[in-house]
Amino acid sequence: MFLYAINTGYKYTERKRSDDSSVGYERGEIMRRLLNGYYGKVTVVLIVFLMILSIGTSRVQSAEPVDKVEVLVGFNDMSAREQNRGLVRAFGGEIYAEFGIVDVIAARMTPQQASALARNPRVSYIEPDSEVHALAQDVPWGIDRVFGAEDYSFGTWDSSRGAGIGVAVLDTGVDMDHEDLEVVGGRRFYLRGLTLRSDDQYNDVNGHGTHVAGTIAALDNGIGVVGVAPEAKLYAVKVLGDNGSGSVSAIVAGIEWVYNRSDISIINMSLGSSTYSATFENACNRAYSEGILIVSSAGNSGNTEGTGDTVGYPAKYASVVAVAASDINDGRAYFSSTGLDVELIAPGMNIKSTVPDSKYEDGWSGTSMASPHVAGAAALVWGTDPTMTNEEVRGILADTAGDLGLPTEHQGNGLVRADLAVGDDGPVTPVTYTLTIGPSVGGTTDPLEGEYDYESGDEVTLTATANPDYKFDRWVIDGNAVYDSETSITMSKDIRADAYFSLIPDEPGIEPIIEVSTDKVDYSGNTWVYITAKVLDPTNPMPGETVNVVVAPPSGSITSYTGMTDPSGQVVFKYRLLKTSPKGTYNVDASINWEGTTIVDQTFFTVK
Numbered sequence: 001m002f003l004y005a006i007n008t009g010y011k012y013t014e015r016k017r018s019d020d021s022s023v024g025y026e027r028g029e030i031m032r033r034l035l036n037g038y039y040g041k042v043t044v045v046l047i048v049f050l051m052i053l054s055i056g057t058s059r060v061q062s063a064e065p066v067d068k069v070e071v072l073v074g075f076n077d078m079s080a081r082e083q084n085r086g087l088v089r090a091f092g093g094e095i096y097a098e099f100g101i102v103d104v105i106a107a108r109m110t111p112q113q114a115s116a117l118a119r120n121p122r123v124s125y126i127e128p129d130s131e132v133h134a135l136a137q138d139v140p141w142g143i144d145r146v147f148g149a150e151d152y153s154f155g156t157w158d159s160s161r162g163a164g165i166g167v168a169v170l171d172t173g174v175d176m177d178h179e180d181l182e183v184v185g186g187r188r189f190y191l192r193g194l195t196l197r198s199d200d201q202y203n204d205v206n207g208h209g210t211h212v213a214g215t216i217a218a219l220d221n222g223i224g225v226v227g228v229a230p231e232a233k234l235y236a237v238k239v240l241g242d243n244g245s246g247s248v249s250a251i252v253a254g255i256e257w258v259y260n261r262s263d264i265s266i267i268n269m270s271l272g273s274s275t276y277s278a279t280f281e282n283a284c285n286r287a288y289s290e291g292i293l294i295v296s297s298a299g300n301s302g303n304t305e306g307t308g309d310t311v312g313y314p315a316k317y318a319s320v321v322a323v324a325a326s327d328i329n330d331g332r333a334y335f336s337s338t339g340l341d342v343e344l345i346a347p348g349m350n351i352k353s354t355v356p357d358s359k360y361e362d363g364w365s366g367t368s369m370a371s372p373h374v375a376g377a378a379a380l381v382w383g384t385d386p387t388m389t390n391e392e393v394r395g396i397l398a399d400t401a402g403d404l405g406l407p408t409e410h411q412g413n414g415l416v417r418a419d420l421a422v423g424d425d426g427p428v429t430p431v432t433y434t435l436t437i438g439p440s441v442g443g444t445t446d447p448l449e450g451e452y453d454y455e456s457g458d459e460v461t462l463t464a465t466a467n468p469d470y471k472f473d474r475w476v477i478d479g480n481a482v483y484d485s486e487t488s489i490t491m492s493k494d495i496r497a498d499a500y501f502s503l504i505p506d507e508p509g510i511e512p513i514i515e516v517s518t519d520k521v522d523y524s525g526n527t528w529v530y531i532t533a534k535v536l537d538p539t540n541p542m543p544g545e546t547v548n549v550v551v552a553p554p555s556g557s558i559t560s561y562t563g564m565t566d567p568s569g570q571v572v573f574k575y576r577l578l579k580t581s582p583k584g585t586y587n588v589d590a591s592i593n594w595e596g597t598t599i600v601d602q603t604f605f606t607v608k
């Protein structure tokens with residue numbers, strides 16, 4: 001599909017096609033198709049779109065009968081530059097531009113003159129200098145998305161903000177005075193009359209270029225929006241007119257301007273055409289071979305089903321990174337072009353960014369909006385290491401892209417991920433480890449027996465408490481014995497901990513004995529009886545034992561005493577004998593209570 005056909009509304013006729021054939025072009029099918037194009041579109045021929053979705057049907061061109069068309073004449077040997085110029089002029093061509101980056105002279109001539117010139121062996125090809133349109137959508141949702149976060153991941157910016165990396169926006173210009181953009185330089189290239197002109201009037205009127213520039217590098221200044229690489233150096237290369245269209249010659253001149261500088265690493269072209277141009281491709285190849293990374297919108301020519309190869313140019317050129325558009329649900333934007341040339345996908349639906357007069361607009365949709373997300377990410381990657389090659393940066397963007405689960409023809413390598421591309425792994429995802437407490441006999445543990453999940457780094461205190469008759473023995477934690485009943489562990493892996501308790505053995509059996517005696521055996525009359533009770537284990541004295549002594553006379557009431565053994569294991573009681581005390585035998589019992597049983601010793605004395 002030739003975009004100019006759609007945009008001019010001009011109807012081809014078979015008659016004109018016949019006329020074309022009658023010219024008898026000799027340079028093959030491409031040439032024939034191109035020159036068919038000249039007839040089909042009497043004025044300017046080929047158009048590359050601004051890839052804005054909303055543009056499209058309004059472009060109408062007058063069909064004034066002009067004999068001459070703008071063509072790009074490719075030469076086999078540019079060293080013979082003067083001869084080449086002479087050749088073009090000899091065939092009636094009016095030269096309006098020449099390039100150093102490609103062996104091409106831009107000239108205006110009639111199709112018949114072009115046809116004749118094309119037969120010359122010095123000429124490798126002739127193609128129309130087609131028009132190129134910008135394709136088109138605060139995206140702050142898109143910015144979030146390419147940083148892999150719901151909230152804008154400023155952590156990535158700790159690694160790189162794209163500082164010092166030059167990014168040229170080849171577009172409708174950029175608002176030079178926008179509060180949220182810092183444009184460090186630029187140039188305008190445009191075709192007027194017979195001349196490819198250039199000047200410093202790269203200010204944006206259309207809005208497209210300003211919107212694209214904001215997604216790449218809107219400032220992190222607390223106002224407006226923010227771009228992927230807020231410290232990248234923005235260059236505005238205005239190669240599309242205020243209506244969003246431009247010629248291949250102007251774009252190639254823009255590429256050449258970038259190529260001739262040393263401070264620009266990235267070209268973003270949110271523009272495209274369905275028509276191939278050898279001049280355009282060669283210029284891209286040349287810039288790429290010199291280390292410049294070129295990023296472009298894949299096109300807005302996709303169908304709802306996402307079938308067919310609809311990637312446009314320059315995105316389709318191998319030296320250019322083709323970027324498809326995704327929506328907020330990580331699906332393919334319904335308009336996004338499809339095909340195996342799609343290299344990455346990036347947010348391109350309902351995007352907010354900067355527009356002229358220090359304003360902001362939401363709701364822009366198009367692969368034009370997707371491409372600058374990738375250009376910004378490339379600037380971040382390059383910012384981490386300016387010695388990288390463009391191929392390395394391109395490879396990193398591809399390798400770190402996130403699979404959206406879409407067909408390859410829709411997403412290429414996947415969603416561009418600036419965070420991963422600069423090596424920002426983002427917040428550490430907590431790792432869960434399991435603590436297993438084994439069953440225990442003779443005590444309880446805290447935590448109780450069971451399995452518990454903890455996050456990496458959590459500190460857990462283990463406590464073991466013995467039951468009666470048991471004592472804590474040890475923890476065994478992953479095979480290592482710990483002899484403190486309370487211990488702390490740090491979860492850095494799955495851990496098993498078992499508490500061991502042991503039964504307290506009975507004390508060895510002690511059978512105490514008690515020995516009771518009186519100071520004499522026989523007493524008479526008025527005196528004291530000294531009764532001594534001694535408790536032994538049975539070898540050693542047992543102090544502190546309670547001893548009961550009962551004295552039973554031959555008649556009358558008994559007398560009881562209670563006392564405690566001294567450190568020598570003895571306790572002494574005094575029993576009073578009167579002159580009137582009955583005569584006869586007095587029994588003396590001494591006893592202690594030992595673990596529920598009574599241990600007794602007996603003696604006696606006599607009163608005469």
Ligand code: CA
Pocket residue numbers: 180218219220221222223224225226
């Ligand atoms: Ca801002």
